[in-house]
Amino acid sequence: MPATVAAAGRAPLLAVHSLVKSFGGIRAVDGASLEIPAGSITGLIGPNGAGKSTLFGMVAGFLKPDSGTVLLDGADVTGLPPHRLFARGLVRTFQIPATFDRMTVRDNLMVVPAGQSGESVWRAWVQWGRVQTEDAAIRARADEVLAFLSLDHVCEEYAGNLSGGQKKLLELGRTMMTEPRLVLLDEPGAGVNPTLMAKLREHIRTLNRERGYTICIVEHDMDLIASLCDQVIVMAEGKVLARGSMDEVRANAEVRAAYLGGVRDSST
Amino acid sequence: MMEHVGASLIYLLDPFVLAFAGIYAVMALGLNVQWGYTGQFNIGVAGFFAAGAYTSAILTTAPTDNHLGGFALPIVIGLAGAVVVSGLLALLIGLITIRLREDYLAIATIGLAEIIRLTLKNEDWLSNGTRGVFAIPHPFQGMPADERNLAYFVLVAVVVVGLYLLLERARRAPWGRALRALRERESAALAAGKNVDRFRLEAFVLGSAVMGLGGGLYAHFAGFISPEVFEPMFGTFIIWVMLIVGGAGNGKGAILGAFVIWWLYTFTTGLISLAPVKYATQLGALRVMLVGAVLIAILLWRPDGLLPESRDVGGKRK
Numbered sequence: 108m109p110a111t112v113a114a115a116g117r118a119p120l121l122a123v124h125s126l127v128k129s130f131g132g133i134r135a136v137d138g139a140s141l142e143i144p145a146g147s148i149t150g151l152i153g154p155n156g157a158g159k160s161t162l163f164g165m166v167a168g169f170l171k172p173d174s175g176t177v178l179l180d181g182a183d184v185t186g187l188p189p190h191r192l193f194a195r196g197l198v199r200t201f202q203i204p205a206t207f208d209r210m211t212v213r214d215n216l217m218v219v220p221a222g223q224s225g226e227s228v229w230r231a232w233v234q235w236g237r238v239q240t241e242d243a244a245i246r247a248r249a250d251e252v253l254a255f256l257s258l259d260h261v262c263e264e265y266a267g268n269l270s271g272g273q274k275k276l277l278e279l280g281r282t283m284m285t286e287p288r289l290v291l292l293d294e295p296g297a298g299v300n301p302t303l304m305a306k307l308r309e310h311i312r313t314l315n316r317e318r319g320y321t322i323c324i325v326e327h328d329m330d331l332i333a334s335l336c337d338q339v340i341v342m343a344e345g346k347v348l349a350r351g352s353m354d355e356v357r358a359n360a361e362v363r364a365a366y367l368g369g370v371r372d373s374s375t
Numbered sequence: 376m377m378e379h380v381g382a383s384l385i386y387l388l389d390p391f392v393l394a395f396a397g398i399y400a401v402m403a404l405g406l407n408v409q410w411g412y413t414g415q416f417n418i419g420v421a422g423f424f425a426a427g428a429y430t431s432a433i434l435t436t437a438p439t440d441n442h443l444g445g446f447a448l449p450i451v452i453g454l455a456g457a458v459v460v461s462g463l464l465a466l467l468i469g470l471i472t473i474r475l476r477e478d479y480l481a482i483a484t485i486g487l488a489e490i491i492r493l494t495l496k497n498e499d500w501l502s503n504g505t506r507g508v509f510a511i512p513h514p515f516q517g518m519p520a521d522e523r524n525l526a527y528f529v530l531v532a533v534v535v536v537g538l539y540l541l542l543e544r545a546r547r548a549p550w551g552r553a554l555r556a557l558r559e560r561e562s563a564a565l566a567a568g569k570n571v572d573r574f575r576l577e578a579f580v581l582g583s584a585v586m587g588l589g590g591g592l593y594a595h596f597a598g599f600i601s602p603e604v605f606e607p608m609f610g611t612f613i614i615w616v617m618l619i620v621g622g623a624g625n626g627k628g629a630i631l632g633a634f635v636i637w638w639l640y641t642f643t644t645g646l647i648s649l650a651p652v653k654y655a656t657q658l659g660a661l662r663v664m665l666v667g668a669v670l671i672a673i674l675l676w677r678p679d680g681l682l683p684e685s686r687d688v689g690g691k692r693k
Contacts, residue, residue, distance in 0.1 A: 169565065193568030205563035207556045211686055218556045219567045223549040228577065231548030232541060238548055245549075265686065281567060 118181070120145040120289055120321045121166065126175035128161050135161040137345030138175070143289070145180075148315050149323045150336035150353070154366055157342040159325045160202060163291050167199040168192045179289070194221060196288030200281070200295065202325075204274035208267030212258060215266045215277055216249035217242070219284035245284075252283045256310065272299040279310060282320070289321045290314070296328045304331070311335060329353075341365070383645025387638050390524035397531035398592045400633035403617045404538050404626060405585030410615075411624035411684065412551055413578040414558035416477040419484030421610025422491040423583040426464050427457035427590025428600050429495060432508045435595070442503040450514050454591040461587020462580050469579045473572055488611060496602040507601025511594050527596055534592065538585060539626045545581075546626070554578055608663070613640075616666055620673045622680025631681055640666060 119142035128136040136158040143149045151159050164170035166177055168189040177185045179195055187195075207215050223245065224230045225238035253259045256276045261269065266277060275295055282290045295311070296304055308331060314320045326332050332339060333353045341349040341356050343365035349356045356362050386392060402424060409415040431453035436445030448456075472483045495502040502508060515526040545551055557564040557571050564571050594600050604610065613636060621632020643665060647658045673680065 167566070169562070188570075189565040190568050190570045193566070198568075199566050201562065201566070205560050205566065207559035207563060209559055209684075209686075210552075210555055214552060214555075217549075218552050218564070218569070221568050225549035226553055226574075228545045228548070228550050228581065231545050231550055235544065235548075242549065263686075281563075285568070 118145065119143055119178075120180055121323070122178040123162070123166065124176045124178070126162065126165055126177070127173045128158075128165055128170060129173055134345050136165065136172075139342065139345060139347050140175075141340050141347050141350070143321060143323055144338075145288075145321050146315075146319065147321060147337045148311070148335050150332035150339040151323055151325045151342065152327070152329070152332060152339060152356075153342035153348070156344075157365075158345040159342055160293055162342070163199060163293055163323075163325060167197060167291055169199075193285075196286065197291070198282045198285060198287040198289070199291040200275075200278040200293055202293040202297065204271065204278050206266040206269070206274050206277055209265055211263050212266050212269065212277060213246070213249050213253065213262045216252055216280050216284050217245050219281050220245055220248075221285065248284065252280045255283070256280050257306070272303040275299055276303070276307065276310075279307070279314075283314070283318075287320055289323070292322060292324045292326075294325055294327065296326055296331050304328075308334060379645065379649055383642050386645060387642060390521070390528040392637070392641050393634075394524060394528040394531050394596055396634045396637040397528060397535050398589055398596065399614060399617060399637055400535050400630040401531070401538060401589035401592060402586050402614045403621065403629035403633045404535070404542055405582045405589060406614055406618050407623065407626060407629040408542060408545075408578055408582035408585065410618060411629070412546060412554040412558065413575065413582075414477060415575065415579060415582075416481040417484045417579070417582070418481050418607075418611055418615070419486070419488035420586055420614050421605040421607060422484070422488030423461045423465065423586035424590040424593070424610050425488075425491050425495060425602075425605040426461045427587030428594040428604070429502055429508065429590075430460040430587070431457040431591030432511045432594045432600055433502075435512050436508065436510055441506070442499070442508055443501050450512060450595055453595070454588060457587045457591030457594075458584045459587075461590070462584035464587075465580045465583030466576070469576045473575050473579065485607070485611075488605070488607070492602050492605050492610075495605070502602075505601060505603075507599060507603075508594075509599045511598050511600065513595055513598060531592060531596075534588070535630060538588075539630065542585075543626050550574075550577075613666065616670045618680075620669060620680055622682040622684065624684030625680070625682045628680050628682035628684075635681070636666060636669070639669060 121143040123139060123141050125138045125140055126136050127134065127138055139158065139162055153159055161170065165172045168187050171186050176183055179197060184192060184195065224234065224241055231238055253262050258273060258276055269277065279295065295307060299307060311322060312335060315322050336353065338350065339353050339356045340347060341362050348365055349359045349362050402420060406420055409417045433442060433444040434446050434448045434456045435450055435453035437447050438445055468487055472480055475483060496505055513523065515523045518526060553569050553574050556567065557569060557574055561571055617632035617636045618629050620636060622628025640662060643662045647655065650658055
């Protein structure tokens with residue numbers, strides 16, 4: 108896995124073509140196309156209802172697109188179930204933190220690694236020694252991640268008892284229990300206090316620079332987006348409106364109009 | 376009065392009562408895999424209970440014109456057959472219903488249990504209908520009644536302990552951890568890359584196979600089974616009460632709950648004999664109400680049961 112990668116000039120890790128998804132009469136995503144270069148941090152922004160989370164859902168296999176394709180590293184993965192995409196290195200987090208509430212913080216992380224031999228009941232019965240050895244390694248890894256996220260002091264706590272911000276960190280921790288290639292973060296900063304936010308930003312940067320994760324962030328906090336992202340993609344009404352650096356999209360009149368309401372009758 | 380109560384209390388330790396409690400403990404352990412570990416709302420326990428009981432009975436009884444078979448096979452084969460048939464039945468139903476949300480699964484399973492019961496009631500060639508299957512062999516046939524019951528209780532106790540150990544290990548393993556994860560939040564389990572459908576199906580099949588074993592044990596102890604045994608009250612709901620009272624998610628709790636509720640139910644039989652005969656029927660209904668009252672009390676004051684699920688699964692390592 109590449110340690111540091113310049114975003115530009117590389118084959119896209121993720122390519123989405125003309126994705127469409129309707130709920131009832133609403134076309135939540137209406138022919139969106141975008142590319143995410145390997146090694147980049149991409150910001151996905153847009154007003155509420157722009158279709159960002161729906162797009163995430165389709166890319167991660169939680170929603171089946173009505174039409175369009177999703178290519179991960181050149182392979183067509185459209186409509187694959189989440190666990191197959193996970194096996195291909197695609198991991199997501201949720202807008203509202205989705206933790207396993209009545210499980211300890213450590214167990215929340217230990218669940219994640221794929222292919223644990225103890226996930227077979229039979230092996231748990233006949234190869235208990237091997238299962239335990241494996242589990243000790245997974246536990247050590249979970250403890251490393253918890254230390255990295257400064258959650259080690261609550262490792263035995265039920266995840267349900269954590270604060271909203273801590274849950275966000277725990278979700279980020281889940282992505283670190285595997286070797287993801289593409290991480291989709293759905294509003295990692297929502298409900299996080301400024302101190303924790305600074306930490307979160309550093310963590311995301313470290314994961315990108317040192318571990319080589321390609322990251323796509325949906326976020327309303329423009330400071331977070333501006334400070335982290337190599338490129339920004341703006342969505343509105345289910346379509347991709349603009350793409351470029353933060354400064355470029357900020358200067359874009361259509362983008363301004365979309366945020367102020369009324370995309371079509373753009374004032375310039 | 377007091378000696379009557381005393382006699383009732385001593386009767387609770389009678390191997391006959393203990394063996395039944397142990398058989399219910401097997402059922403509760405099976406349900407614990409589904410509800411306690413995985414959050415599956417199976418209220419068709421009676422269906423798997425019946426499937427196990429009838430399978431073992433038909434496989435082991437002497438040849439007869441009354442019903443299918445009997446095949447006069449050893450009891451061990453009968454019990455193995457009970458496990459396999461209940462497991463296969465669960466697999467078949469699971470493949471159809473596994474994606475259902477828990478409340479829909481509840482409706483599907485209760486319907487299924489009734490279909491099984493009514494089939495057994497009406498298909499004479501298979502099950503001898505309402506007349507039931509009798510002369511089911513007992514493994515300790517030759518012994519005097521007291522010793523026979525005691526020996527059977529020991530057998531059941533060995534099965535309960537063995538099952539407890541196996542299921543507890545499965546719970547502590549990554550398998551159990553993944554089940555808890557999908558119980559807590561399916562979307563997050565999916566995001567953690569778990570094949571949720573596979574885990575669900577495995578838990579459903581394993582739990583139901585254990586219930587089938589409980590059914591087989593019931594058949595050989597009772598010596599007689601009929602569709603009435605598998606009506607929802609005693610085929611399903613009392614087992615749910617046992618698990619909730621004992622503590623869902625905790626194997627020891629499931630076993631404790633089975634004994635506590637069965638003792639309570641048996642103890643009140645003794646007390647009812649104190650009352651005038653003309654009230655016997657009403658008091659019989661009162662016993663069921665008492666079980667309900669205990670359930671409500673537990674839900675109000677100890678909602679996690681007498682022995683709640685332990686939290687330190689991956690956390691503690693000796």
